[in-house]
Amino acid sequence: MGIRRGRGPIAGVAAALIAWAGAAQAPTTAQMGQRMAKAPVTAPILPMSDVEQASPAPPFILGIRDRAALENAILAERLDTVVPAIMRAQKIDMWVLVAREYFEDPVVATMLNAESLHARRRTILIFFDPGAGKPIERLTVSRYGLGGLFQPAWDPDKQPDQWKAVAEIVAARNPKAIAINTSSLSAFADGMTLSQYKDLTAALPQAARDRIVSGEKLAIGWLQTRSPMEMQAYPGILRLAHSIIADAFSRKVITPGRTTADDVVWWYRQRLSDLGLVPWFHPSIGVIRKGSAAMLEGDTIIQPGDLLWTDFGITYLRLNTDTQHLAYVLKQGETEAPAGLRAGLRAANGVQDALLSSFRVGATGNEVLAAARAKAIAAGLKPSIYSHPLGYHGHAAGPAIGFWDDQRGDERGSTPIAPNTTWSIELAAYLAVPEWGGQEVQFRAEENAYFDGTRVRFLDGRQTAIRLIPNK
Known part of the structure; x- marks a missing residue:
């Protein structure tokens, strides 16, 4: 399957299945078998993008045999390249x-x-x-x-x-x-x-x-470093997660006045099972409601006028995603979310900008946290930053950039940030919503990104508009 056994380079994994990359329907087993007989297998290759699609079509999902072939090819590449680099560096x-x-x-x-x-x-x-x-x-x-x-x-x-x-x-x-x-x-x-x-x-x-x-630095270096083949596959993995969130936050799943937060949570679990995928954590759905100081969950029935929050992540091709998005259930006569809620997401985007611009090779997670917070506060924002590496694990190897309950930094953020690493850009902005009587709302955002040593790029864009769910 394009893997050279033992040491040495990979005999390149051809983009044999890219023709299906944008297809919403997976190829049949027979089609996959025919293609497997002709060429090595790869995942859908999508470019990294700073713009998230509003209603992304799900990329096809490889069958188990094809996944194994690609996972082995990626592993061979990593053993050939990452291991020598980290051992010699240390x-x-x-x-x-x-x-x-x-x-x-x-x-x-x-x-x-x-x-x-x-x-x-x-x-x-x-x-x-x-x-x-x-x-x-x-x-x-x-x-x-x-x-x-x-x-x-x-x-x-x-x-x-x-x-x-x-x-x-x-x-x-x-x-x-x-x-x-x-x-x-x-x-x-x-x-x-x-x-x-x-x-x-x-x-x-x-x-x-x-x-x-x-061997601490070897272990962290191995786990946090992403290879070229992984970075070809990663945007498509996140696109798949984004497409599932788009369905969860739609009338396909939510009927205002009937559907509970837990109904959506378990829809996620069932959907992943049906697709042959697994979550790396139990999904979350929260209801942020005018007049309620706490986020509502569990058997809370979703109603028009609610701001919905989700935290959702999948494991595919050994890599993990971790995303938090917002949606709004339109009330009768509304065509968009209230201006105060839209301003809250813009504030979260502003905190993201402050964080992305603070990454630099050699800076510790704590130093990046301090720099990002200073920029966000100077811009008039009220930030909370708790970002973490992402890759083979959801909360992955490498330095932390803050914690939701500790914005000062601690020993887990004391090590330097490295290039060729992937991140969950996880944070929140607090903002008072005029339409809700000045109620302060925590606007959570989490997107996945790649740091090449010079700049941070989102793998599949970021949410800049609150998703809308019609009330009927």
């Missing part, structure tokens, strides 16, 4: 990762090929940089192969002890530094358990133990 010549069945290290879980759903028994991965510009070795010390992406390096018949096999690999290569995934700051980089650490170090001579260092 001057680490050996990286040892250990996972146990159903208890994967977060990094190992993202390095398994699509057919290896979990680590088997104990899976040990070893990366070694021999230097002199030679390729990084990728070894697996386990009983099971990993789709040809790692070189098997253990024969239990010759060496029954798995840990001794690791020690022999270490001795033969004599690395200067042995990185393991341990971190007090990030769960993503803390996958080495105490028992596995004890077994590993017991197998190594003292000289090798003295070379063990934290």
Whole structure:
């Protein structure tokens, strides 16, 4: 399927299915089988855009076999490019990762090929940089192969002890530094358990133990860095999520006076199940109503005049989306949302602008937070910023930019922002709504974006107009 086994570049994944990229209806199984026989598979490739479509058509969704082929191609590209870059940047010549069945290290879980759903028994991965510009070795010390992406390096018949096999690999290569995934700051980089650490170090001579260092920066670098193939696919993944939100906030799903907030929540869950997709968190629907200080949820019946909020995210091709949008249920005779509500979304867009303009390579998440807040406040806005990295996880590896309950910054935002990373631009603006008697409303917004090291671009636009739901 266009994947070169073992080390080396990918034999390019052709844009074989782009003809279906804008189609609302998926190709049939027979059509996909015919196309698979002719060319490798790719996801719908859509360009990044700063403008969100009002009623986006859903891109087609790959079948499971096609998804696996694309996921493996992306993984091969990442192993060929991201691993050498991060190891050499950190001057680490050996990286040892250990996972146990159903208890994967977060990094190992993202390095398994699509057919290896979990680590088997104990899976040990070893990366070694021999230097002199030679390729990084990728070894697996386990009983099971990993789709040809790692070189098997253990024969239990010759060496029954798995840990001794690791020690022999270490001795033969004599690395200067042995990185393991341990971190007090990030769960993503803390996958080495105490028992596995004890077994590993017991197998190594003292000289090798003295070379063990934290692989925190390797783990974060691997998880947060997006590859070119991922960035070809990501806008289409978000377009798919946007199309589902557009349906949720429409008369296809909502009948004012009858539909409850929970009805829409469970419509989301059912819709994803029907499409063969999964959410990475349970969706949210909130009702913001004139005269109500709190957001209403659950069995609240949606009525004309309500401002609706949703928080929704999917996982597809191992990547996650995270979006918050607003909709307004028109009252009799209305053709648009009240001016005060429209001004609230504009204020949220203003906070977004302040945040996007504050990104820079090397600045910490806390520094970006402080700069963005200062700009927003100087513009007369009342901001709350709580943005986070996005990628293999919804709340992903990398520095945080604020928290909804802490606008001062803390240790989770103390590390620098890196290029080639994806972000959930999550925030809110507070504004009094004249039509609601001066009631202050929190206007939440969340869009997904890519930082290339110079500028931040939305993957599939941002909401600049409140979605309207007719009352009949």
